Amino acid sequence: MLGSKILVVEDNPDDELLTLRALRQQDGGVVIDVCRDGVEAIDYLKQCADDGAGQTVGLPQVVLLDLNLPRISGLDVLEWIRSNEATRRLPVVMLTSSNETSDLQKAYDRGVNSYIRKPVNFDDFVETARHLGQYWLKINETAPGN
């Protein structure tokens, strides 16, 4: 898990804090980067892919993306990720409050890898975060070049 990196795109500071708290209850060594809106997330990913000076920071193993974001929405970010050559194979997990059918459909239509609804119960949230880390950082093999 060393060198593992997760990008959390979350505009709500409470949710950000709780998400980080839940994720950090996992085994240590995970780098968690946080972007607070869609523009920031796209800039971050661009930078990871190519900083312009030949120094790539490297893409995260997984992006936890909220749907409702200021400026550019989560779905637009997802669309950008899938349309960008460097990021199109990047695993993206929707982590959101909505379980509206339309949101689910739109997310999957744009090629999301997983869709998780944030539980109210923090215990459940922790459990979910644990599962997430377990799966995407340990079990799942990411596409080469990421």
Added chain:
Amino acid sequence: MTFKGIGKSDKNPGSTIASRDAVQFPGPKRFILESLLLFGAFCIVLGMAFAYVYDHALFSARKLNEERSAAVLETARTFYERDILTIASDVAYLAAAQSTRRWLEAPSPDSRDGLAQNFLAVVANKNIYDQLRVIDVSGEEVVRVNYNGGNPAVVADPDLQNKSDRFYFRAALQLEPGQSYFSSLDLNVENGVIETPPKPVLRVIVPLFDRSGQRRGFVIANYLGDRLLGRLAELDSLSPGELWLINERGDWLTGPGQGQGMSRDPQSGTDSFANRFSFAWNRMVDSPVSGLIAAGDDLIVYAQVNSVIDDLASTSQLAVQPLFLVDHVPASVLAEARAELYGRGGAFALAVVLLFAVIATTIASVRQRARIRKAHDAVRQNDLLFRSVIEAAPDPVLVVDKDGRIVFTNDPVVRIFGYEKAELIGKPVECLVPIEARDRHVDYRTSYLEKPRNRQMGMGLDLEAVRADGSRVSVDISLGYADTGAGRMVIVTVRDMTDMVERGQLIERYAERLVQDNNTLKAVNEELEAFSYSISHDLRAPLRAIDGFSQALLDDYGDRLDETGRSYAERVRKGAQRMGELIDDLLILSRISRSEVRVEAVDLSTMAREVFAALQDRHPSRDVDCIVEDGVVVMADSRLIRIALENLLGNAWKFSSKTEGARIWVGSEELDGETAIYVRDNGAGYDPRYSSKLFNAFQRLHHAKDFPGTGIGLAIVQRIVNRHGGRIWSESKLGEGAVFWIAL
């Protein structure tokens, strides 16, 4: 043409408006046929009567002829026989007379003269003798007295002749005493030729014997045939036919068309009675006494007249030849009678036939008039019916003739147009049409009459009519037509559309409002959706924060809180979690309300078993007897019906958790013609007093500590059932389980 009110009978059938087609009017055919039939029947009766009368008359004529013939014949026969008897008696007298005996005993000129005088006296007195003679055995005439046409005289001696060569002399020689000889009545032959004029002669001969029995001569009497012929001629004029005398050979002694007397030689003639009337002659030979022969219209009556001689001639040694009296009534006599009958009867019959013709046509015309009257009555009845029907019609009805004039109408017209009925009758129907449409209406009316079709109400034309006061009224009209005795009639039914127009406007307003409301509703729905979305996201986020930071508080600062503080933090978390559940339930409810329903055949039995299996998985310690009826299929949205089933079975599962031997039944039943599916359990049940609240969202009838839950389940089930257009109801008693029925 004007119309009178109903109930008044109208003498002129032309002014009836009822269809005459419905009434059968008697045509001239019937009259002619009936006349002919009657006339024919009369004529047949007449013909039969005429035939009977004719037949009877002809029969009478025939009978009369027969009787007259028979009478004439009888008279002739009597006359002839009386003469024969007279002759027989005279000859016998002469043979035995004193003068004759004296001459026989002592022939002398004196005694001969005495004899002659006696003979002369007889000839003179009797007028039936042509000659009376005495001939001696050598054939010499001894005495001859000639009748001389009524001047009898004794023939002088030099004129006496020898008759020994005569056939009668030879016959006389054979006579014994007491015998006599009767010759046939025949034509006299003198010196080998028939004497002319023909002279029929009958000779009677009696032999004379003297006292010693010596044959001395003969008394010969020549019967005066003319006397007989004269008599026959007299009788002939009395007879309907011709009276003939026929000898034994079938020759005419007096014949047809010859008047009296024998004008021809019967022996040489080929035209004999026997030839010409062979049919009769054969009968006469077979049955010679008398008879009557009818051959067609020919009638022959005959009688044999020599039979009297037969009686006398027991003394005669020679067979007496038969002599017939024949009265022939030729067919022409009857034909005349026929012709007369035809003539008279025909004239009479013609008169009667003419009379019959008059009677037959009179009877037929009386009957025809009765029929026509009846037909007119029927038309009047129909007319009355027609008027009554129109009068009784609830809508205003106008009957318009081919000229566009109103001929009949009813009371509703008064109500709608404000005209009195009498005012409208006879007016052009255009008086009810708005002024600007009148010309057009005349055209419409004309073309309609040419090609009429029934026009229904509500053809979408906004029509207006004019009332008596000039105001306008919205109407709809229907048109019908009838071809009546008074020409084609158009039946106009008018409907006041004022209400309908107002109603239509109202409906339009409602429709507008409905569209507005619908738009509002859509907006509300969108708002609601946005609201749900907002709840889903925005409301849940703070809850997560509450719960999460409460936990963070416990995790990070738990050691600085006492027991109470920590329990408060726990309560904060419980409250937040509870609220999260409620929000989730609300979201489900809202989503069900918004979701599309796709109906398909759903195998409810299989679905129920799957749900039970899931429940058993979740609660492995439970031992519930689940009884699912096989083959329960419903038409429903399978996703929604599964949610409903999960809730119902979940409830049954939950509320039977405290029951020993828990049982759950799933199946279907026919209830009042509809199929209802049921879920029944033997669990806790509920107090039926609260059953009305059962399906309200978040309504709970049990304490959460007994049976946990948000109370949203049955609300969801009901929402699903409602989305299918079905209904749900339930029965229960506290502690006795519950049953839920769903009829989709």
